[in-house]
Structures are given as structure tokens and as C-alpha cells.
Amino acid sequence: MSLEALQDRIRDAAARGTPLRLRGGGSKDFYGNEPRGELLDTRSYAGIVSYEPTELVVTARCGTPLKQIEDELARHHQCMPFEPPHFGPEATLGGCVAAGLSGPRRASAGPLRDFVLGVKLVDGRGRALTFGGQVMKNVAGYDVARLAAGSLGTLGLIAEVSLKVLPRPACELTLQLEMSEPAALDSLNRWAGQPLPISATAWHGQQLFVRLSGSEPAVRAAARKIGGTRLESQQFWSDVREHMHAFFAGPEPLWRVAVSSACPPLDEPGDTLIEWGGALRWTRGHDPRQTTRQAQGHATLFRAQDKEQGMVFTPLDPVVMGLHRRLKAAFDPAGILNPGRMYPGI
Numbered sequence: 001m002s003l004e005a006l007q008d009r010i011r012d013a014a015a016r017g018t019p020l021r022l023r024g025g026g027s028k029d030f031y032g033n034e035p036r037g038e039l040l041d042t043r044s045y046a047g048i049v050s051y052e053p054t055e056l057v058v059t060a061r062c063g064t065p066l067k068q069i070e071d072e073l074a075r076h077h078q079c080m081p082f083e084p085p086h087f088g089p090e091a092t093l094g095g096c097v098a099a100g101l102s103g104p105r106r107a108s109a110g111p112l113r114d115f116v117l118g119v120k121l122v123d124g125r126g127r128a129l130t131f132g133g134q135v136m137k138n139v140a141g142y143d144v145a146r147l148a149a150g151s152l153g154t155l156g157l158i159a160e161v162s163l164k165v166l167p168r169p170a171c172e173l174t175l176q177l178e179m180s181e182p183a184a185l186d187s188l189n190r191w192a193g194q195p196l197p198i199s200a201t202a203w204h205g206q207q208l209f210v211r212l213s214g215s216e217p218a219v220r221a222a223a224r225k226i227g228g229t230r231l232e233s234q235q236f237w238s239d240v241r242e243h244m245h246a247f248f249a250g251p252e253p254l255w256r257v258a259v260s261s262a263c264p265p266l267d268e269p270g271d272t273l274i275e276w277g278g279a280l281r282w283t284r285g286h287d288p289r290q291t292t293r294q295a296q297g298h299a300t301l302f303r304a305q306d307k308e309q310g311m312v313f314t315p316l317d318p319v320v321m322g323l324h325r326r327l328k329a330a331f332d333p334a335g336i337l338n339p340g341r342m343y344p345g346i
Contacts, residue, residue: 001042001044001045002045003045003120003122003128003159006040006042006045006122006157006159007122007126007128008126009040010040010123010124010125010126010157010336010337011125011126013038013040013334013336014124014125014126014334014336017334017336018037018038018336019036019037019038019335019336019337019338019339020037020038020039020040020336020337020338021035021036021037021038021039021040021338022042022094022098022153022157022337022338023039023040023041023042023095024041024042024043024062024063024090024091024092024093024094024095025043025065025088025089025090025091025092025095026088026090026095027086027087027088027089027090027091027095028087028091028095028101030087030303031099031101031152031302031303032152032312032313032341032342033307033312033340033341033342033343034307034340035338035341036339036340037336037338037339040157042062042063042157042159043090043092044063045061045062045063045159046060046061046062046063046064046065046092047060047061047064048060048064048068048069048072049061049160051072051073053076053078056078056164056165056166056167057117057162057163057164057165058072058073058162058163058165059118059160059161059162059163060093060160060161060163061093061094061159061160062092062093062094062095062157062158062159062160062161063092063093063094064092064093065089065090065091065092065093066084066086066091066092066093067086067089067091069093073165074168077167077168078165078166078167078168079165079166079167079168080115080163080165081105081109081110081115081165081166082102082103082105082106082109082110082111082112082114082115083102083103083104083105083106083109083200083241084096084101084102084103084112085101085103085242086242087242087243093161094157094158094159094161096112097112097116097119097148097149097158097161098148098149098150098151098152098153098158099150100112100113100149100150100151100152101150103237103240103241104199104201104202104211104237104240104241104275104276105199105200105213106276106280107201107275107277107279107280108199108200108213109166109199111149112149112150113146113149113150114146115163115164115165116132116145116146116148116149116161116162116163117132117145117162117163117164118130118131118132118145118161118162119131119132119144119145119148119158119159119160119161119162120158120159120160120161121144121148121155121156121157121158121159121331122156122157122159123155123156123332124156124331124332124333124334124335124336125333128159129144131144131145131148132144132145132146132162147327151342152338152341152342153337153338153341154328154332154337154338154339154341154342154346155327155328155331155332155337156331156332156337157337169199169213169214170214170215170216171212171213171214171215171216171219172199172211172212172213172219172234173211173212173219173223173230173231174209174210174211174230174231174234174236174237175209175210175211175212175223175226175228175229175230175231176207176208176209176228176229176230176231177208177210177226177227177228177229178206178207178208179208180206181203181206181265181272181274182264182265184203184208184274184278185203185261185262185263185264185265185274185278187208188201188203188208188261188277188278189262189277189278191210191226191277192261192277196212196222196225196226197212197213197214197215197218197219197222198210198211198212198222198277199211199212199213199214200213200237200275201274201275201276202236202237202240202273202274202275203273203274204245204247204271204272204273204274205247208228209231210226210228211237212226240273240275243303245273247271247273247282247284248273248282250284251305252270252284253284253285253287253301253303253304253305254282254283254284254301254302254303254304255283255284255287255288255299255300255301255302256280256282256299256300256302257281257282257283257288257292257297257298257299257300258279258280258281258297258298258299258300259278259279259281259292259295259296259297260278260279260295260296260297261276261277261278261279262278263295263297266281266283266288266291266292266295267291268283268286268288268291269285269286270283270284270285270286271283271284271285272284282302287299289314292314298313298314299314300312300313300314301313313342313343316343321343324342324343324346325345325346328345328346
């Protein structure tokens with residue numbers, strides 16, 4: 001399918017007032033509120049448009065499989081530094097950016113939105129709009145390119161994306177230490193103030209895992225300082241990123257809790273897995289929203305068999321919700337693009 005064909009589908013839907021469900025590989029259909037509307041499959045609009053390894057920039061269309069991009073980057077010893085989760089072999093670049101999710105390396109490298117240099121967006125009128133470009137210093141006015149990250153397709157179809165990429169670390173190793181949750185949080189916050197090449201952390205079941213990435217001398221020196229035993233396989237981080245770790249198995253609702261890294265244990269019933277130096281905490285079963293509000297954080301019902309419409313994400317302040325509604329009206333005046341996927345009316 002061509003870009004023009006995608007534009008025509010959106011124009012036709014807008015004229016009929018028919019909601020559209022923008023969908024790539026469908027690997028993140030579970031995320032957000034229930035998808036609804038006529039299916040607009042973006043997978044046929046695919047391919048790497050340009051890739052300049054020396055410039056550390058890749059541009060690709062929305063339907064391009066994430067694996068295809070990662071394999072091409074790996075050929076040049078480069079990577080997407082935010083380590084995006086796939087949640088399935090059909091994951092596409094468009095869905096990756098629309099979901100805005102980052103993996104274990106996020107705390108050290110930064111979130112996905114920080115690596116979005118430019119996007120081509122098809123809005124609710126069927127217009128192809130280009131924001132940003134292929135260099136870091138290209139923003140004048142509102143940074144709409146990064147605004148598209150995490151929008152779940154509610155502002156427009158993310159047709160094309162330019163991403164900043166980085167070289168793969170020369171050396172990586174993972175350490176495993178046995179310690180309680182309070183001790184792990186204390187250690188993580190203490191290490192965060194030191195010049196250590198920590199690229200990922202995870203705590204679960206009285207075990208703390210710390211990944212070190214960088215030059216071999218720096219990694220070896222940090223490993224001696226932190227201690228613990230070396231974990232030979234790097235599969236652990238892939239399992240955490242893709243929710244294949246045993247913690248994520250089972251039918252209980254999965255909550256994604258964002259708090260300050262210095263926040264003490266939330267004392268929620270049930271199991272917990274902690275990432276990002278203490279700033280991301282996954283919990284199973286019990287609704288943690290009240291505890292999270294008290295900790296000045298926010299909770300998302302990440303995965304559940306039954307979701308109450310409009311209750312997946314933390315309710316927004318009225319002023320912020322007003323901004324969201326005005327953005328939606330500006331980009332999608334007919335309200336046809338992934339309606340309600342984030343919040344009712346958006």
C-alpha cells in the first residue's frame with residue numbers, strides 16, 4: 001500500500017465519520033484501552049528509507065518489522081539504545097513509536113521519545129505532515145515529532161520515522177547479587193551517584209541483577225566494585241524486556257508503576273519486579289493506584305483479561321486533559337483515529 005492509499009483511507013473514514021483502528025503487527029493490541037473501529041493495516045507500507053551508519057540515523061516506514069531494522073543496525077555494530085520491547089515477532093516500527101515503550105536500558109540511555117528525530121504523520125484529514133528531520137538540532141516551535149511517541153495513534157498515523165541510533169557497547173556483563181528489596185533500592189540509588197557503567201538493573205525474588213556496558217576496562221573495574229556473581233547468559237534481559245520472565249506469567253492483572261527511584265518499597269500484596277534503578281515497578285494482581293498516588297507516582301494497567309474502559313491510565317489533571325483534547329481536535333477533528341485508546345474522547 002502506498003502513502004497516498006493510506007491517506008485516501010483516512011479521508012474516506014473522516015467523510016463517513018467512521019472510526020479507524022490503526023494497526024501494524026498487533027503485538028501491542030493489549031496495551032491501552034480496547035482498540036475499536038475499521039482495521040487499517042499498516043504493514044504493507046514498509047521498508048528502510050535510508051540508513052547512514054556514520055551519521056547514526058535510520059529512517060524507515062511504519063510497517064517495517066522491528067527485527068529487520070535491528071538486524072540491519074547489528075550488521076554495523078549499532079543499536080536502538082532505548083531497547084524497545086517487541087512483545088511478538090510481528091512488531092513494527094510504527095507500533096513501537098506509537099506505544100512509546102522502552103526496555104531495560106531506558107534508565108541509562110533515555111526514553112524512546114528522546115531518539116525520535118523526525119516523523120511523517122498522516123492526520124485525521126488525510127494530510128501528510130512532516131515534523132523534525134534527521135539531525136538533533138532541527139526543532140523550531142513545538143516538537144511534534146516527539147509528541148507522536150506514546151500517542152497510540154490518536155493524533156495520526158505515524159507513516160515514517162527517523163531515529164537516532166548508537167554504537168553497541170564494546171563489552172557487557174551481568175552481575176547477580178542476593179539482597180532484600182530495601183537493600184536493593186538503597187544500593188541502586190547509591191550506585192546511581194557514582195561513575196559506574198550500569199546500563200540496566202532488575203530486582204525480583206531477593207535477587208538483584210545489574211548489567212554493565214562500556215569499554216572492557218571500565219566494565220571489569222565496576223564489576224569488582226559492585227561484587228556478586230557473573231551471570232553468563234544475557235538472555236535474562238531479553239526475557240525481562242519481552243515479558244518472558246516467569247514473573248510475567250499468569251492471568252493476574254499486570255500493573256506498571258512509575259515512581260521516584262528513591263521511593264521506598266510500596267508494600268503492595270503480591271509479587272514485584274523492579275527495573276530502571278527503582279523507578280519502574282511491576283506488580284501483579286492487586287490494584288496499586290492508591291499507594292502509587294501517595295508516592296506521587298502513576299500506575300498503568302498494562303495487561304489484563306478484563307479492562308474497565310477509560311481506567312487503564314492514571315486520570316489526568318483537568319488542565320493537562322484540556323491540552324490533550326485540543327491536540328486531538330487539531331490533528332483529528334473528526335475523532336476517527338484510534339478513538340478512546342488512551343482516554344475517553346481522545
